[in-house]
Amino acid sequence: MNQTVFAPWNDPEAKPLIQFKQVTKKFGEFVAIDALSLDIFEQEFFALLGPSGCGKTTMMRMLAGFESPSSGSILLAGKDIAPVPPNKRAVNMMFQSYALFPHLSVWDNIAFGLRRGGGSKEEIAARVEEMLRLTRLTKFARRKPHQISGGQRQRVALARSLAKAPKLLLLDEPLGALDKKLRQDTQFELMDIQEKTGTTFVIVTHDQEEAMTVASRVAVMDEGRLIQVSTPDVIYEAPNSVYVADFIGDVNIIEGAAAQEGDAVTITWAEGQPPINARSTLSLSPGQKVHFAIRPEKLTISAERPDDAANAMTGKVLDIAYLGNISTYHVELPSGQVLKAQSANTRRIARRSFTWEDTVWLSWTNTAGVVLEK
Amino acid sequence: MRRFTWFNATSLTLGFAFLYLPMVILVIYSFNASKLVTVWAGFSTQWYGELIRNEAFLDAAWVTLRVAFFSSTLAAILGTLAAYVLVRANRFPGRTLFSGMIYAPLVMPEVITGLSLLLLFIGIGLDRGILTIVLAHTTFSMCYVSVVVSSRLASFDISLEEAALDLGCSPFEAFRLVTLPIIAPAVISGWLLAFTLSLDDLVIASFAAGPSSTTLPIKIFSAVRLGVSPEINALSTIMIAIVTVGVISASLISKRSAVRQETETRAAERI
Numbered sequence: 248m249n250q251t252v253f254a255p256w257n258d259p260e261a262k263p264l265i266q267f268k269q270v271t272k273k274f275g276e277f278v279a280i281d282a283l284s285l286d287i288f289e290q291e292f293f294a295l296l297g298p299s300g301c302g303k304t305t306m307m308r309m310l311a312g313f314e315s316p317s318s319g320s321i322l323l324a325g326k327d328i329a330p331v332p333p334n335k336r337a338v339n340m341m342f343q344s345y346a347l348f349p350h351l352s353v354w355d356n357i358a359f360g361l362r363r364g365g366g367s368k369e370e371i372a373a374r375v376e377e378m379l380r381l382t383r384l385t386k387f388a389r390r391k392p393h394q395i396s397g398g399q400r401q402r403v404a405l406a407r408s409l410a411k412a413p414k415l416l417l418l419d420e421p422l423g424a425l426d427k428k429l430r431q432d433t434q435f436e437l438m439d440i441q442e443k444t445g446t447t448f449v450i451v452t453h454d455q456e457e458a459m460t461v462a463s464r465v466a467v468m469d470e471g472r473l474i475q476v477s478t479p480d481v482i483y484e485a486p487n488s489v490y491v492a493d494f495i496g497d498v499n500i501i502e503g504a505a506a507q508e509g510d511a512v513t514i515t516w517a518e519g520q521p522p523i524n525a526r527s528t529l530s531l532s533p534g535q536k537v538h539f540a541i542r543p544e545k546l547t548i549s550a551e552r553p554d555d556a557a558n559a560m561t562g563k564v565l566d567i568a569y570l571g572n573i574s575t576y577h578v579e580l581p582s583g584q585v586l587k588a589q590s591a592n593t594r595r596i597a598r599r600s601f602t603w604e605d606t607v608w609l610s611w612t613n614t615a616g617v618v619l620e621k
Numbered sequence: 622m623r624r625f626t627w628f629n630a631t632s633l634t635l636g637f638a639f640l641y642l643p644m645v646i647l648v649i650y651s652f653n654a655s656k657l658v659t660v661w662a663g664f665s666t667q668w669y670g671e672l673i674r675n676e677a678f679l680d681a682a683w684v685t686l687r688v689a690f691f692s693s694t695l696a697a698i699l700g701t702l703a704a705y706v707l708v709r710a711n712r713f714p715g716r717t718l719f720s721g722m723i724y725a726p727l728v729m730p731e732v733i734t735g736l737s738l739l740l741l742f743i744g745i746g747l748d749r750g751i752l753t754i755v756l757a758h759t760t761f762s763m764c765y766v767s768v769v770v771s772s773r774l775a776s777f778d779i780s781l782e783e784a785a786l787d788l789g790c791s792p793f794e795a796f797r798l799v800t801l802p803i804i805a806p807a808v809i810s811g812w813l814l815a816f817t818l819s820l821d822d823l824v825i826a827s828f829a830a831g832p833s834s835t836t837l838p839i840k841i842f843s844a845v846r847l848g849v850s851p852e853i854n855a856l857s858t859i860m861i862a863i864v865t866v867g868v869i870s871a872s873l874i875s876k877r878s879a880v881r882q883e884t885e886t887r888a889a890e891r892i
Contacts, residue, residue, distance in 0.1 A: 393885060
């Protein structure tokens with residue numbers, strides 16, 4: 248394995264393609280983006296993730312040129328893009344509604360941007376054919392947008408926005424209108440196309456699974472601020488706050504008071520319950536209020552108390568959600584706290600070891616969860 | 622209310638009789654052989670022949686068509702631009718006032734519109750003729766166009782225009798290459814509406830017309846004051862025929878294209 252890992256964000260020498268510098272955007276009194284700074288690098292597949300109204304679409308529209316920042320500056324390849332109108336930017340956008348021109352054929356939709364660029368007829372035709380091949384639409388070139396299916400429309404929108412070979416492609420909830428199965432296929436297709444073309448992609452989504460699947464880095468946003476910007480695995484395994492832990496995937500949160508000895512942390516959280524043993528690099532003051540976050544799949548469920556577990560608690564099965572490949576058990580501890588534990592259904596459901604009202608043991612290692620200050 | 626009842630049948634008959642009986646009588650009497658309008662003397666098409674030989678009527682018809690064509694074209698352009706600004710522009714001072722004012726001519730009594738136009742034409746020393754009728758008709762029909770076009774623009778996906786800008790269009794190119802082709806059906810039906818309004822307008826035209834520029838409605842109205850002639854009946858029948866054919870074909874065309882679009886969309890979803 249002699250592969251260099253793609254991580255320009257860790258390279259202090261790397262020059263970012265896009266820089267947000269203390270960007271604030273206000274709509275009247277409402278602050279949509281709050282003094283936000285962010286670097287996005289060339290060839291990245293960058294995801295802006297957050298609930299609706301968190302400002303992610305505003306950031307994308309500022310990159311496209313449909314909105315301008317109230318203060319601060321946005322740099323593209325080192326140049327401030329504030330005075331550049333949308334039609335002069337080397338940035339293209341794929342719209343949530345696809346925004347295909349209904350009066351033009353698939354071919355003409357893809358050629359639309361190229362014709363504005365002023366290339367020769369042959370160059371345009373060659374480029375359109377290339378885009379049609381890339382998105383597997385050659386058969387449908389002569390059709391109008393209403394004569395093709397939703398998935399094909401999505402690919403036309405992608406082909407059209409990629410045709411001009413932009414430095415940066417913006418994707419606004421590109422897969423929102425597709426059903427789940429098609430969405431998953433298209434996610435891999437998007438990654439494939441991004442790799443083939445080497446274009447920098449910035450995707451806006453509220454779907455955390457989508458962001459985790461496609462992106463090289465994910466920015467979790469809330470109320471116009473970046474909460475955490477990191478690779479998907481770091482976001483999932485080491486969230487920096489309860490907000491991020493809760494937004495990405497399923498999580499158990501336990502509140503308690505911390506006591507620290509080196510990197511070993513003990514969290515006292517309920518009377519009569521054993522304290523939680525965890526590890527953390529944070530420096531906590533004695534008795535500080537903390538949150539302990541642990542993913543359901545990191546909890547092991549068993550009938551007997553495991554001998555060597557760092558943490559073990561007993562409880563009663565309250566509910567079981569059967570999802571086919573996995574089951575989620577809701578286990579109520581004597582303190583009243585309900586923990587979710589997931590286990591893979593390696594045996595048939597009829598042979599399931601636990602059922603409702605069973606007393607079970609939950610256990611986890613001391614590195615399975617994270618200690619969060621906020 | 623799907624079932625046939627005597628009550629339904631009666632109300633339908635009464636309603637349609639009220640609407641169409643006068644016109645049916647007019648059409649029937651246009652084929653009357655007698656010169657007396659109210660006495661039936663057998664079938665004849667002689668009045669249609671006389672109509673074609675009547676220079677005054679033909680002149681008036683030609684004036685009317687030219688006026689209708691130019692005024693509806695002007696109204697379509699101005700009305701579309703006004704609608705575009707009203708729907709699209711960001712808030713600017715007086716926007717509400719302006720959008721209210723554009724619809725005012727819809728409810729303004731025609732006599733007042735006509736009179737004020739007349740005063741304006743006299744004031745600026747414009748001789749009354751075809752030009753003044755065109756201007757007057759444009760004035761009152763552009764707000765109809767603007768109503769039709771702005772309702773289409775309101776349901777228009779703004780991201781289509783943004784996409785055009787994003788792909789390198791200047792704002793004017795985006796309008797010409799994307800917005801206009803998509804709202805074209807609304808502009809055309811606005812044009813047709815303006816054309817029809819101009820064709821049958823009597824009040825405003827009589828204020829704006831000069832001695833050399835008599836439109837058909839003015840001609841008919843003044844002829845009727847001397848007594849209804851079978852020739853007028855024939856002329857009116859022709860106008861009814863033109864309007865009927867126009868309305869039916871327009872609705873058939875739009876219905877067929879809607880049906881085709883729907884079947885194609887449904888077929889595409891099954892691929």
